[in-house]
Amino acid sequence: xxxxxxxxxxxxxxxxxxxxxxxxxxxxxxxxxxxxxxxxxxxxxxxxxxxxxxxxxxxxxxxxxxxxxxxxxxxxxxxxxxxxxxxxxxxxxxxxxxxxxxxxxxxxxxxxxxxxxxxxxxxxxxxxxxxxxxxxxxxxxxxxxxxxxxxxxxxxxxxxxxxxxxxxxxxxxxxxxxxxxxxxxxxxxxxxxxxxxxxxxxxxxxxxxxxxxxxxxxxxxxxxxxxxxxxxxxxxxxxxxxxxxxxxxxxxxxxxxxxxxxxxxxxxxxxxxxxxxxxxxxxxxxxxxxxxxxxxxxxxxxxxxxxxxxxxxxxxxxxxxxxxxxxxxxxxxxxxxxxxxxxxxxxxxxxxxx
Numbered sequence: 001x002x003x004x005x006x007x008x009x010x011x012x013x014x015x016x017x018x019x020x021x022x023x024x025x026x027x028x029x030x031x032x033x034x035x036x037x038x039x040x041x042x043x044x045x046x047x048x049x050x051x052x053x054x055x056x057x058x059x060x061x062x063x064x065x066x067x068x069x070x071x072x073x074x075x076x077x078x079x080x081x082x083x084x085x086x087x088x089x090x091x092x093x094x095x096x097x098x099x100x101x102x103x104x105x106x107x108x109x110x111x112x113x114x115x116x117x118x119x120x121x122x123x124x125x126x127x128x129x130x131x132x133x134x135x136x137x138x139x140x141x142x143x144x145x146x147x148x149x150x151x152x153x154x155x156x157x158x159x160x161x162x163x164x165x166x167x168x169x170x171x172x173x174x175x176x177x178x179x180x181x182x183x184x185x186x187x188x189x190x191x192x193x194x195x196x197x198x199x200x201x202x203x204x205x206x207x208x209x210x211x212x213x214x215x216x217x218x219x220x221x222x223x224x225x226x227x228x229x230x231x232x233x234x235x236x237x238x239x240x241x242x243x244x245x246x247x248x249x250x251x252x253x254x255x256x257x258x259x260x261x262x263x264x265x266x267x268x269x270x271x272x273x274x275x276x277x278x279x280x281x282x283x284x285x286x287x288x289x290x291x292x293x294x295x296x297x298x299x300x301x302x303x304x305x306x307x308x309x310x311x312x313x314x315x316x317x318x319x320x321x322x323x324x325x326x327x328x329x330x331x332x333x334x335x336x337x338x339x340x341x342x343x344x345x346x347x348x349x350x351x352x353x354x
Contacts, residue, residue, distance in 0.1 A: 001025040004342035010215040011339055013192070013330030014042055016241040017347060020323050021249045025343075026241070032192040032331065034219070045179055045191045045238035046329035048314040049307025052235035053146050057096065057291025057305075058169050059153055061257045061265050068156050071096070071290075078152045085132035092152065094135050095145040096290035097269045102126075102133040102144040105234075118180070119150035119161035119232030139270035139288055143234040146291075150233025161233055173250035177240040180232065191238055192331035194311020196220040203310055203333070211334035218332045222310035235307050244316055244327040252323060259320070266292035266303040300348050308334070315340035322351040 001017060005027055012030025016023050030040040063069050069078070071093040076083045094100050105113070105126060112129075116122045126147060150161040157164040162180050170178050179191070187193065196203050197212035200222045212218065250256045268287040275284040282298040295302045295317070304316040304325075313336035315328045324347050328340040 001343060001346055002027060004346060005029075005339050007342060008213075008335055008338050010197075010211070010213050010218060010332055011330060011335045012040060012195075012215070012218065012332040013046065013328065013336065013339075014040060014044060014241045015326075015328045015339060015343065016042075016245060017343055018245060018248050018325040018327075019351065021252055023245060030215075030332065032190075034193070034195070034221070036189075038189065040192060040331070042242060043177070043190065043240055045177055045240050046314065046331060047181065047192070047194060047307075047309070047312040048235065048237060048239050048316075048329065049309050049312055050143070050235035051239075051305045051307035051314040051316050052237045053233075053291050053307075054305040054316065055165055055169050056146050056149055056153070056233045057265055058256055059165055060092065060096065060149060060291070061261050062168055063153070063156055065257060065261055069152070075148060075152065078155045079148070081127060082132075085130065087134040090133055090135055092149070093290065095149050095152075096265070098139050098141050098145055098288065099136045099270075100133040100140075100142065100145055101136050102142050102148070103131055104142050105131075105144045105147060119147060120154060122147045122232060122234075123151040141288075146234040147232070149291075153233070169256055172255050174246040175239070175243040176246075177243045179238040181237050192329075193221055194309070194331045194333065196222055196311050196333045200310060211332075211338075215332075220311075236309075239329075241327050241329060244325070247316075248318055248325045248327075251318060251320075262303075262320070265290045266294055268294050268296075297344075297348060300352060302344065306337070308336075313337060317344060319347060319351065322347065324351050 015027045017025040028040050028042050032038045032040045032044050072091050074088045075090050076088045153164055154161050195218040197217035199220050203210045266289045269289050271287040273286050285296040287294050292303055293305050302317040302319050304318050307314040311333050313330050315336045318325045326340055326343045328336040330336040
């Protein structure tokens with residue numbers, strides 16, 4: 001497995017492969033903070049981007065199983081303030097599956113977003129800017145949906161989104177290294193800073209990946225011009241690979257939610273793409289459920305949620321039927337997915353033949 005990671009020479013980050021709830025491969029390489037020279041270790045926290053949406057999904061699933069909400073409840077039932085602008089046909093299920101017409105909160109000017117320190121503050125920005133929505137027939141990925149889910153969690157639990165996630169998900173799972181980016185200091189020692197292989201303006205105007213195979217190219221720190229914009233229910237918090245190890249153990253032991261519930265939320269609702277088998281190549285289906293990404297590779301299912309942004313990328317893939325997982329976190333833009341892809345191929349080969 002180490003040889004597979006070495007095929008991505010500019011990688012800076014941490015990776016872990018888990019079989020039967022135990023790490024069989026752990027890897028850390030690179031520099032977490034170029035100004036201080038702090039190295040990446042297995043204890044380094046990385047910005048996990050939208051991978052944090054998986055935790056929001058777990059919290060909603062747990063509330064549903066406890067009878068605290070129904071997926072087909074109108075969101076107006078929990079947030080009456082939306083009744084004037086938002087269709088009462090818009091449900092929790094629509095938010096989870098990204099089937100709404102909400103505007104994207106990240107399209108707002110940075111000056112509007114920079115002061116938000118928690119999920120409720122992001123929700124207030126949504127509300128104060130007159131965001132409204134109706135159900136949409138097709139999946140369209142919008143961060144706003146999960147900010148609203150976070151507010152629903154607050155209304156039901158009577159506490160902040162962050163406090164509820166700590167109590168309902170992080171503590172039972174033993175995810176002790178997890179840190180909310182806005183509520184806590186994202187530049188604290190132990191947190192990896194993200195780096196680009198080009199300046200931020202070029203990155204935004206470059207189609208596809210902005211990755212480089214030269215580690216010396218990763219010297220552009222986007223946070224100097226663009227502060228960490230997201231946090232809380234839509235993602236953008238910090239975690240270690242060890243946190244994900246604990247999450248995998250919690251999923252396999254049904255500590256947080258049952259396997260039946262996990263399968264329900266991680267069933268394919270929308271298909272991104274499907275590649276049919278051809279000349280010995282595998283059939284691959286990529287899709288999305290309710291707060292859960294799904295990939296089926298020749299019948300082998302992997303679920304989870306990836307995340308990314310300028311200088312950061314996280315890949316979390318859990319193989320329920322193989323009792324295995326691959327987690328790759330990086331602070332070098334776009335380099336988690338190629339490493340994860342190589343490790344996933346090894347997992348499928350090794351575990352499907354056992």
